[in-house]
Amino acid sequence: xxxxxxxxxxxxxxxxxxxxxxxxxxxxxxxxxxxxxxxxxxxxxxxxxxxxxxxxxxxxxxxxxxxxxxxxxxxxxxxxxxxxxxxxxxxxxxxxxxxxxxxxxxxxxxxxxxxxxxxxxxxxxxxxxxxxxxxxxxxxxxxxxxxxxxxxxxxxxxxxxxxxxxxxxxxxxxxxxxxxxxxxxxxxxxxxxxxxxxxxxxxxxxxxxxxxxxxxxxxxxxxxxxxxxxxxxxxxxxxxxxxxxxxxxxxxxxxxxxxxxxxxxxxxxxxxxxxxxxxxxxxxx
Amino acid sequence: xxxxxxxxxxxxxxxxxxxxxxxxxxxxxxxxxxxxxxxxxxxxxxxxxxxxxxxxxxxxxxxxxxxxxxxxxxxxxxxxxxxxxxxxxxxxxxxxxxxxxxxxxxxxxxxxxxxxxxxxxxxxxxxxxxxxxxxxxxxxxxxxxxxxxxxxxxxxxxxxxxxxxxxxxxxxxxxxxxxxxxxxxxxxxxxxxxxxxxxxxxxxxxxxxxxxxxxxxxxxxxxxxxxxxxxxxxxxxxxxxxxxxxxxxxxxxxxxxxxxxxxxxxxxxxxxxxxxxxxxxxxxxxxxxxxxxxxxxxxxxxxxxxxxxxxxxxxxxxxxxxxxxxxxxxxxxxxxxxxxxxxxxxxxxxxxxxxxxxxxxxxxxxxxxxxxxxxxxxxxxxxxxxxxxxxxxxxxxxxxxxxxxxxxxxxxxxxxxxxxxxxxxxxxxxxxxxxxxxxxxxxxxxxxxxxxxxxxxxxxxxxxxxxxxxxxxxxxxxxxxxxxxxxxxxxxxxxxxxxxxxxxxxxxxxxxxxxxxxxxxxxxxxxxxxxxxxxxxxxxxxxxxxxxxxxxxxxxxxxxxxxxxxxxxxxxxxxxxxxxxxxxxxxxxxxxxxxxxxxxxxxxxxxxxxxxxxxxxxxxxxxxxxxxxxxxxxxxxxxxxxxxx
Numbered sequence: 001x002x003x004x005x006x007x008x009x010x011x012x013x014x015x016x017x018x019x020x021x022x023x024x025x026x027x028x029x030x031x032x033x034x035x036x037x038x039x040x041x042x043x044x045x046x047x048x049x050x051x052x053x054x055x056x057x058x059x060x061x062x063x064x065x066x067x068x069x070x071x072x073x074x075x076x077x078x079x080x081x082x083x084x085x086x087x088x089x090x091x092x093x094x095x096x097x098x099x100x101x102x103x104x105x106x107x108x109x110x111x112x113x114x115x116x117x118x119x120x121x122x123x124x125x126x127x128x129x130x131x132x133x134x135x136x137x138x139x140x141x142x143x144x145x146x147x148x149x150x151x152x153x154x155x156x157x158x159x160x161x162x163x164x165x166x167x168x169x170x171x172x173x174x175x176x177x178x179x180x181x182x183x184x185x186x187x188x189x190x191x192x193x194x195x196x197x198x199x200x201x202x203x204x205x206x207x208x209x210x211x212x213x214x215x216x217x218x219x220x221x222x223x224x225x226x227x228x229x230x231x232x233x234x235x236x237x238x239x240x241x242x243x244x245x246x247x248x249x250x251x252x253x254x255x256x257x258x259x260x261x262x263x264x265x266x267x268x269x270x271x272x273x274x275x276x277x278x279x280x281x282x283x284x285x
Numbered sequence: 286x287x288x289x290x291x292x293x294x295x296x297x298x299x300x301x302x303x304x305x306x307x308x309x310x311x312x313x314x315x316x317x318x319x320x321x322x323x324x325x326x327x328x329x330x331x332x333x334x335x336x337x338x339x340x341x342x343x344x345x346x347x348x349x350x351x352x353x354x355x356x357x358x359x360x361x362x363x364x365x366x367x368x369x370x371x372x373x374x375x376x377x378x379x380x381x382x383x384x385x386x387x388x389x390x391x392x393x394x395x396x397x398x399x400x401x402x403x404x405x406x407x408x409x410x411x412x413x414x415x416x417x418x419x420x421x422x423x424x425x426x427x428x429x430x431x432x433x434x435x436x437x438x439x440x441x442x443x444x445x446x447x448x449x450x451x452x453x454x455x456x457x458x459x460x461x462x463x464x465x466x467x468x469x470x471x472x473x474x475x476x477x478x479x480x481x482x483x484x485x486x487x488x489x490x491x492x493x494x495x496x497x498x499x500x501x502x503x504x505x506x507x508x509x510x511x512x513x514x515x516x517x518x519x520x521x522x523x524x525x526x527x528x529x530x531x532x533x534x535x536x537x538x539x540x541x542x543x544x545x546x547x548x549x550x551x552x553x554x555x556x557x558x559x560x561x562x563x564x565x566x567x568x569x570x571x572x573x574x575x576x577x578x579x580x581x582x583x584x585x586x587x588x589x590x591x592x593x594x595x596x597x598x599x600x601x602x603x604x605x606x607x608x609x610x611x612x613x614x615x616x617x618x619x620x621x622x623x624x625x626x627x628x629x630x631x632x633x634x635x636x637x638x639x640x641x642x643x644x645x646x647x648x649x650x651x652x653x654x655x656x657x658x659x660x661x662x663x664x665x666x667x668x669x670x671x672x673x674x675x676x677x678x679x680x681x682x683x684x685x686x687x688x689x690x691x692x693x694x695x696x697x698x699x700x701x702x703x704x705x706x707x708x709x710x711x712x713x714x715x716x717x718x719x720x721x722x723x724x725x726x727x728x729x730x731x732x733x734x735x736x737x738x739x740x741x742x743x744x745x746x747x748x749x750x751x752x753x754x755x756x757x758x759x760x761x762x763x764x765x766x767x768x769x770x771x772x773x774x775x776x777x778x779x780x781x782x783x784x785x786x787x788x789x790x791x792x793x794x795x796x797x798x799x800x801x802x803x804x805x806x807x808x809x810x811x812x813x814x815x816x817x818x819x820x821x822x823x824x825x826x827x828x829x830x831x832x833x834x835x836x837x838x839x840x841x842x843x844x845x846x847x848x849x850x851x852x853x854x855x856x857x858x859x860x861x862x863x864x865x866x867x868x869x870x871x872x873x874x875x876x877x878x879x880x881x882x883x884x885x886x887x888x889x890x891x892x893x894x895x896x897x898x899x900x901x902x903x904x905x906x907x908x909x910x911x912x913x914x915x916x917x918x919x920x921x922x923x924x925x926x927x928x929x930x
Contacts, residue, residue, distance in 0.1 A: 120708050154876075158849060159698070161676055161705050163881065219876065241680060241709055 008231070012180070013252065015106040016231065017267050020250060024270055026050045027097045027112035034116060036091055040065040040084035043097065051101045058187035060100030060107050060178060060197040071096045071113070072244035073168040083192065094122040094243045100178075100197075100233075102187075107178040107197060109233035111248030112271065125238050125245035128160050130276045132236040133247070133265075140227045140253060140263040147223040150174055153236055154219075165239035166246070167219070175234040177204055177215035178250065227253045227263065247272045335547030336379035337393075339386075345394070347423035348416060353401035354394040354424055358386035363460070363642050364429040365389045365634065367623075368421070370440020370467060371564075372515070372523070372557030374400030376548045377439065380627035381634070388635055389435070392428045396420070396442070398559030400552055412562040414448040414470075414571070421449050425458055433460040435638040436583075439623050441563055443467025451579040451607070461641035462581065463634050465588040466620055468600045470567060472607055474575030476600060491599045498595050505564045512558040520554030530594070532835065533624045548624070584610040586637040588630065590618040612637065613658045617792065617896065618835070625835075626791050628740075632662050654684055654710070656894050661686035662712065666734065666741045668721050668778060669748030671698025673848030674798060677886035678745055679703075683711035685890065690738060691716045692730065693748070721748045721774030722766075731781035740789045743893055746778040747798045749817075751854030753867075756811040758858025764812055766855075771816035772823075779827060783836065792835035794893045797824045801844040801906035804913040806924040812857075817842075821899070828898055839892035842910065843885045844903030845878045856930075867930045874930075 008016075030046045047063035066073075067087045071094045076082070089095060093116050100109035115122040132153055139149040153174060157164050166174045179200045188195050204215035213225045217232065235248035250266040333342040333355055340355040355375065365385060367378040375393035382391045397420055398404035398412065405411025425434050436459050438446030447469030449455045450462040468476075480488040505511050514520075527533040527549070550556075585608040589598050598615070605611050614633055618626050665682045669675035671693030679689050683706035691706065691714065693699035699716035706714035715738065719726045734741060752759070752767045775797050786793035802814035803821040824840035831838055851871040856864050880903050888902045901910040912920050 124705070124708060151872075155849075155852075158672065159701075161680075161701055163883075167879075240705070241684060 007229075008252075012106075013266065015104065016108065016250060019101065019103040019106045020108040020110060020267055021269075022051070022054060022103060023099055023101055023108045023110040024112065026054075026099065026101075027110065028271060030097060031095075031112065031114045034089055034095065034114075036089055036116065038089045039086045040067055040070070041086060043067075043089075043095070044084040047097060047099050051099070054103075056101040056103050058102040058181060058184070058196055059189060059194040060102060060109055060181075061194065062189055062192045063097065063099035064192075065098075066096045066244070068093045068095075069242035072163070072239035072242055073165050074242055076168050079170060079191075089116055091117045092119050094119055094245065096244060096246060098246075098248065102181050102194065102197065105180050105183055107181055107231075108250065109176075109178055109235075109248055111235055111237075111246045113245040113247065119243070121240060121243045122245055125162070125240060125243065126272065126275065127279065128162070129236065129238060129245060129247055129272065131156060131160070132238075133273075136234060136236070137251070137263060137265065140251065141259045143226045143262070145224050145226060146217045147219060147221070150217065150219050150223065157236075157238060160238075161240070163239040164237070165244050166235055166237040169235075169237075171216050171218045171220070173216045173218050174236055175217035175232045175251070177201065177228070178231050178233050179204070229253050229255045231266070335550075336376055336383075340382075343427070345423050345427045347419055348405075350397045350405060350420065351403040352394050352397065352420055352424060354392060354428065356428060357382055357391040357393075358389055360390045360428075362388065362390045363638060364392055364425075364432065364434040365638060366392045366394075366421075366425065366428070366434045366436050368436070368438040368442030368446055369393070369396060369399070370438075370442045370444075371560040372553060373440070374550050374552060374556055376400070376550050377621070377623050379548060381437075381623050381630050384627055384631040385635065389638065390429070392424065392434070394420075394424050396445070396560075398562070399556040400550060404559050408559060408562045410566060412560075412566040414445060414567055417445045418449055418452060418455065421445065422455065422458065433458050433583075435459075435461045435463070435634075435641065437463040437465075437634055438467055439465050440467045440620070441560070444470060444563075444567075447472070447579070447581075450581045450583050450585065451576075456582050459583040461584050461586065461638055463586040463588065463637055465622055465630075466590060466593055466596055468596065469579055469607070470571035471575040471579040472604065473600065474572045476603065477572065478575070479603070491597065495597045495600065498597060501595070502564055502568060505561045506568075511561045515557040515561075516554045520557065523553060523557075524549055527621065531619050531621050531625070533621045579607055581608040581610075584612070584637075584641050586612045586614065586633065588614045588616060588622065588633060590616050590620060590622050590626075592617060592619045595620055614661070615658045617659075617837075628789070628791055629663075629742075636662060654686065656685045656890050659685070659894050660743075660890070663687045663742040664690070664739055665743040665745065666690040666692060666782065667745040667747055668692045668719075668774065669798075670702045670716075671695040673850060674843065674846060674882040674885045674889075675745070675747040676702045677882035678747060678889050679706055679714075680709060681883070681886040681890050682743070683707070683709050683714060686710055686712065687743070688712055688738070689714040690734060690741070692719050692721070694718065694720045721746075721777060722769035724773075724777055727774075727777040727781055731785065734782075735785055740785050740791075741782050741793070742786075743794045743796065744778055744782045744786075745796045745798070745889060746775040746820075747796075748774050749798060749800075749850070751850045752812045752857065753809050753854055753871075754857030754859070755808065759812050760857065763855065763857050767812040767816050768819075771813070772819050775820050775823065779823070783827070783831065786836050787831065787834045790834065792837075794837040794839070794896070795824075795827065795831070796839045796841060796889050796892060797821075799824065799840045799842050799899075801842045801901060801903070801909050803840075803842055805909040805920055808924055808926075809928060825898065837893070837896040839889075839897050840899045841885065841889055841892060842899065842901040842906050843888075844880070844901065844906030844909075845875055846880045846882055846885055846903065847875050847878060848882050851875050870930045 026047055043065035044063045065084050067089050095114055097112045135156055154164050181196045181200055184196055201215055208214045213228045214222045217223055230253060232251045233248055234251045235246055237246035252266050253263045254261060256262045333340050337355045340357040343354050345352045345354050369375050369377045375395050378393050382393055385391045395402035436446050443464040444467040446462055446464055450459055480492045587601055616626055622630060665687045667675050667679045670679045670691035679691050679702050683689050689706045689711045691699045691702040696718040703714040703716040717730055719730045749771045752763055779795055797820050799821040800817035802810050803817040821840045824838050828838035852868050856867045885902050888900050892900045901907040
C-alpha cells in the first residue's frame with residue numbers, strides 16, 4: 001500500500017509549477033495571436049507547436065480549442081465532439097484553450113478562457129468563477145466528501161444562474177488526478193490522450209478501487225470519499241446561454257492536519273487570479 | 286431632388302369636403318414652392334373634427350386635388366407620416382397618432398378620394414401609384430421640407446408606401462418605412478411569377494391560398510356594383526362587420542378617450558366607393574408588368590399580423606431580396622392592427638424611427654434569436670424567476686429581446702436573474718421581491734407594474750413548491766401552504782394581470798406552469814398533484830373565457846426537470862433528518878434524469894408564439910398525457926407504485 005502522505009518533494013512541486021506556468025504562457029501567447037477567421041484546428045496546432053518548440057514531447061491530452069457556443073459544449077452528445085473543428089473565430093466570440101503538456105516528467109493541465117473583443121457575458125462568467133475557486137479550496141480543507149463538494153459547486157452554479165458544463169466531460173468530472181510521468185522515447189496518444197499518462201491514471205484507479213477512492217472527481221458514488229492526497233487538476237466549467245468559461249489548475253492535497261497545509265493551489269500567480277485581484281483593486285480604489 | 290408636378294399651397298378653408306375644391310386657380314396665388322401655412326391659423330378658428338381636436342389641420346394642394354392633412358406634436362421633432370388603407374381614412378390612425386405625438390411630429394392625411402380630401406375627376410386613371418406618389422411628396426414637402434420623413438403605411442397605405450420607398454424620385458425623402466398588411470404590387474407580381482414559372486407543390490399551395498384570400502380584389506374589379514354596395518347596405522353595416530369579424534373594438538360604441546371617436550367616419554361609403562379605383566387603376570397593370578427596379582432605398586420594418594384574413598404571411602418570404610435592411614416583426618392579430626394593437630405598433634414604430642434617426646443600424650434581431658420578431662420589446666412578468674424553470678424562462682424571453690420583470694420571494698435570486706437578463710439582450714429588466722401567495726403583496730405588485738412598467742404582455746405564473754408524502758400524513762397546514770402557493774399564486778396572477786390585459790383590450794398571453802402530476806395520479810403526491818390539476822383546469826377555463834379578448838392561455842406540464850424544487854420539497858410525515866435525506870436523494874435522481882429547465886423555457890416561448898393550450902414537455906410527461914387519454918387504467922396502476930427514496 002502507498003503511503004498516504006503527499007509523496008512529492010518541494011523540488012517536484014516546483015517542477016509541476018514550472019510546467020503549469022509554461023502552459024499558461026503558451027495559452028496567453030496563442031490567445032494574443034488569435035484573430036477573426038482562425039479556426040479551432042489552427043488554434044490547437046498553434047498551442048501544440050509552441051509547446052513542442054519548448055521541449056514538450058508527451059501529453060496528458062493534446063491541446064483543445066473551443067470557440068463560440070462550443071465553449072459551453074452546446075449540443076455535445078459524444079466525446080468526439082470535443083476535438084477541434086473548423087469553427088472560425090469571430091469578433092466578440094468567447095474561446096477556451098485547454099492543454100495538458102508533460103515536460104520533464106511533470107504533468108500540467110490548464111484551461112484558459114478568453115474572448116475576442118468585448119463580451120459582457122464572458123466577463124461576468126469569469127468574475128463569477130472566483131467564488132468556485134474559493135469554495136472548492138475551503139471545502140477540500142474541511143475534508144468533505146468529494147461528491148458533496150461537487151454538489152455544492154453545482155448548487156453555487158445554479159444560484160448564480162449558470163449551467164454546470166464540466167458535466168459534459170468524460171464521467172462528468174470536475175477534477176482528476178495528475179501525476180509524474182516517466183520520460184519515454186515513444187509516447188503515442190489514443191483519442192487525444194497520452195498513453196503514458198493514461199497508464200498512470202489507470203494505476204491510480206486500480207489502487208483507488210481497492211482502497212475506496214477514485215482519481216476521478218465525479219458526481220457519482222465512487223467519488224464519495226474525502227479528498228485523496230495528491231495533485232488534482234480542478235476544472236469547474238460554467239455555461240450560460242451558449243457561452244462557457246472555465247479555469248483549470250492544480251490543487252495540491254496533503255494529509256496534513258493543518259488546514260492551510262492540507263490543501264492549497266499549486267500557484268496563485270495565474271491569469272484568472274491576477275484578473276480577480278485587479279478587479280478587486282479597481283473596486284477598492 | 287424632387288420631381289413632382291404638384292405644387293403645395295395652403296388655404297384655410299375648413300370644409301372643402303370631397304368634390305370640387307377651390308380649384309387649381311388658387312395655386313397661382315401661393316406659387317410653386319411656397320411653404321404652406323397651417324389651417325389652424327387665427328383666422329380659421331375651426332378646430333379639426335373628432336379625433337384630431339388637439340391637432341393642426343392644413344390643406345395641401347397637388348395636381349388639382351385638395352389633401353386634408355393633420356399635424357400633431359412638435360414640428361421640431363422627427364416627422365412620422367401615417368398613410369391609411371382601404372376602406373379607411375386618416376381616422377384609422379387616431380390611436381397610434383395619439384400615442385406617438387409626444388415623441389414625434391405626427392402627420393396623417395386623407396388619401397385622394399377619401400375622408401375630407403377631394404377626389405380626382407374623372408376617377409378612372411386618377412388613382413395610379415404615380416399620382417399617389419405626387420400626393421405624398423407634396424405632403425412631405427409641406428410638413429417637413431428639410432428633413433426626410435418616417436413613413437408608416439397600413440393596407441393600401443403600405444402598398445403606396447412601397448411605391449414611395451422604391452421609386453427614384455423619393456430618394457432622400459424617406460428616412461424609414463414601416464409596412465403592415467400591404468405588400469408592394471411589384472413584389473407581389475414577382476412572387477406570383479416565381480411560383481408560376483417554377484411550380485412546386487408548396488409554391489402552388491401558397492399561390493392558391495393567397496388567390497382565395499384575394500376574393501375582394503376580384504370583386505372590386507366589377508364595374509358599378511361595389512359602389513352601389515358601399516353606398517347601400519355594406520356601408521351601413523360596415524362598423525358591425527369590423528367589430529364582429531375583425532374585433533375592431535369600439536367601432537360603434539362611443540368610447541371615452543377623444544382619439545377613440547370618429548372611426549369609421551361618416552364619409553366611409555364615399556371613401557370606399559372612390560377607393561375601388563385604387564385597385565382598378567393599379568392591380569392589373571402592376572401584376573402583369575411588375576417593375577424590376579423595386580428595391581427599397583430606406584430601412585424597412587415589416588409588421589406581419591399572423592391572423593390576417595386577406596394577406597398570407599408567405600407573401601413576404603423573399604422580401605430580403607428587395608429590402609436589404611429589413612427588420613421583421615410579427616403580431617398575433619387580424620388585419621386592422623392600427624385599431625386593435627396601437628400600443629405594440631407605437632413601440633415598434635418609435636423604436637425603428639429612433640434607430641433610423643440615430644443612423645445606427647436598427648437593432649436587427651440576429652437570426653439565432655428565435656421569436657425575436659414576435660417578442661422584441663414586449664413586457665414579460667415571470668413569477669418564481671429566482672431559480673429553475675422561472676429563471677430559464679426569463680432568460681429565454683430576454684434573449685428574444687423582451688423586457689423582463691423577475692418576481693421571486695428570494696430577492697437575491699430575482700435580482701441576479703434581472704441582472705443577467707440585461708446582459709443577454711433584454712432592453713430592460715427589473716426584479717421584484719414578492720411572495721405570490723400573499724394577496725396584498727400581489728395587488729401592490731400589480732399596481733406598481735402597471736404604473737411603472739406598463740401593461741404586461743406575457744404573464745408566466747411559474748412559482749410553485751413541492752410537497753410529497755401520503756395523504757394521511759399531510760397536515761392541514763401542509764395543504765394550506767401547497768394550495769396557497771401553487772394554486773392561489775396562479776389565481777392572484779391571472780386575476781390581477783389578466784384583468785389589466787383584458788382592460789387594455791390589445792391581447793396578451795398567460796402561461797401557467799402546471800405539471801405532469803396534473804394528469805398522472807400518484808400516492809406520493811396528493812397535495813402537489815391536486816394543486817397542479819387545479820391549475821390545469823383553471824388554465825383551460827380561462828382560455829375559453831379570454832379567447833374573445835384575444836388573450837391566450839397555456840398550461841405547461843414539464844415532468845421531471847432538474848431544478849432546485851427537489852431540494853426544497855417538503856416530505857410530509859418525515860422527521861428533519863429523513864426530510865434532508867429524501868431531498869438529497871430526490872435531487873440526485875432528478876440530477877441523473879438531467880432534463881434542463883432551458884428546454885421547458887423553450888416550450889413556454891413556443892406555447893406563447895403558437896398559442897398552445899396544454900403542453901407536456903418531457904417525454905415522460907407526454908407519455909403520461911397520452912396514457913391519461915387512452916389508457917387511464919395504466920396510469921392508475923402506476924399511481925400505486927411507491928418510489929423508494
